[in-house]
Amino acid sequence: MINVDTVSALLSQKGHVYDSFSQEQGQSGFVIFTHLKENENLKYAIKVFDIDDGSKIRVSESKIQECQNEAFAMKKLNHKNVVEYHSDYQIQLFYFIQMKKCESSLYIWSKQNEEVIPNEQFYSIAKQILDGLKFIHDQGWILRDLKPQNILINYTDSKIKIRLCDFGAATCYPKLDDVKSTAFYGSLLFTPPEVIFSLLQGKENVKQTQQGDIWAFGICLSVIGKAQLNQMDYNNNNWQVPTSPLLTPEAQIFVNYILEQDPQLRPKIEQIRSKLDSLFSQCQNNTQLQLNASSGSFSRISQPFCQGIFDKPFIQYSFKEIATPLNQYFNNCIQEDMKFQINEENFGSFSDNIWELKMLPWLCFYGQAFVQL
Numbered sequence: 001m002i003n004v005d006t007v008s009a010l011l012s013q014k015g016h017v018y019d020s021f022s023q024e025q026g027q028s029g030f031v032i033f034t035h036l037k038e039n040e041n042l043k044y045a046i047k048v049f050d051i052d053d054g055s056k057i058r059v060s061e062s063k064i065q066e067c068q069n070e071a072f073a074m075k076k077l078n079h080k081n082v083v084e085y086h087s088d089y090q091i092q093l094f095y096f097i098q099m100k101k102c103e104s105s106l107y108i109w110s111k112q113n114e115e116v117i118p119n120e121q122f123y124s125i126a127k128q129i130l131d132g133l134k135f136i137h138d139q140g141w142i143l144r145d146l147k148p149q150n151i152l153i154n155y156t157d158s159k160i161k162i163r164l165c166d167f168g169a170a171t172c173y174p175k176l177d178d179v180k181s182t183a184f185y186g187s188l189l190f191t192p193p194e195v196i197f198s199l200l201q202g203k204e205n206v207k208q209t210q211q212g213d214i215w216a217f218g219i220c221l222s223v224i225g226k227a228q229l230n231q232m233d234y235n236n237n238n239w240q241v242p243t244s245p246l247l248t249p250e251a252q253i254f255v256n257y258i259l260e261q262d263p264q265l266r267p268k269i270e271q272i273r274s275k276l277d278s279l280f281s282q283c284q285n286n287t288q289l290q291l292n293a294s295s296g297s298f299s300r301i302s303q304p305f306c307q308g309i310f311d312k313p314f315i316q317y318s319f320k321e322i323a324t325p326l327n328q329y330f331n332n333c334i335q336e337d338m339k340f341q342i343n344e345e346n347f348g349s350f351s352d353n354i355w356e357l358k359m360l361p362w363l364c365f366y367g368q369a370f371v372q373l
């Protein structure tokens, strides 16, 4: 057990003043909050590890290695939705990973929340977690311990900003096909069926893949919607996760879409992203369109990089200019009713204002199609 007084005294050598310690403590680390003596606005969260080899005088090289691996992951994974690494260092028999402090965690936030999560907020939370996770996955990392306790939050203009933390269980593979079976890491409730099956078969080593992180992401969203998740219940119930009373129907559809029992069939991040966008199109401020009644054209607002696209009436666009990106986008849509194809015949109706109005929700995706090109 780490002694707060001892650690605070060591950190004061580095100019830190102890504030408090985190109420949420995991297995290996211990997180304390500090500010700098010279500037009280600089607030840090410092993960402290006891690296004593048991002798009380020597350090364990393997423990140091583990701490450095975790710090390395944090340093590498520099992204707006990942916790901000500051530095890592050893003082005597302790190792420290210093990060910028976040205000709270999704776990604490959801414990305090009693209200149905509005679609806009759900969309924003899910999108930010996905963006962080996609970045982490794109660099070849697997988190293995994604859960609300490891999803930190800040509030900016009363909006939740997400930062993923805790790389204690994270691992990196240059080639993801090579993922090896290892000792199990993580929390059972967030563990995907394929890994639970292996554990139930008594296997000591299990294969934890990025598809496992995707499952954990789905469970995180169920949990923040206050689903009554009891491990045994849902294992025995063919992995049917109970509905979450604090999720809207759209959010619930989204969660059910992610929580596919078979890891091969479980959607990939890109698919999940487009499902999210299609279910919550009204929440995307980057696809707001306004109708210019006099010219009968739509123009995009709030996204400077798209300015110009909708400036002229639709009839002035060539078939190719509109149909190619739109069809490509519709084609990739998972939702069946989005599988619309524009052809030379129906394209003519672009000159019809009423038809344009009916198309308004689709035109939101239309903007998206341009952004993606």
Ligand SMILES: Nc1ncnc2c1ncn2[C@@H]1O[C@H](COP(=O)(O)OP(=O)(O)OP(=O)(O)O)[C@@H](O)[C@H]1O
Binding pocket: 022, 023, 024, 025, 026, 027, 028, 029, 030, 031, 045, 047, 083, 099, 100, 101, 102, 103, 104, 105, 145, 149, 150, 152, 165, 166, 167, 168, 169
């Ligand atoms: N940068 C931070 N800002 C605010 N709180 C943090 C920060 N980093 C961690 N915390 C808090 O401390 C808790 C524990 O941190 P973390 O999850 O990294 O360690 P752990 O769970 O003890 O680690 P491990 O799973 O490796 O044993 C988090 O759940 C979070 O509440």
Ligand SMILES: [Mg+2]
Binding pocket: 026, 149, 150, 166
């Ligand atoms: Mg943790």
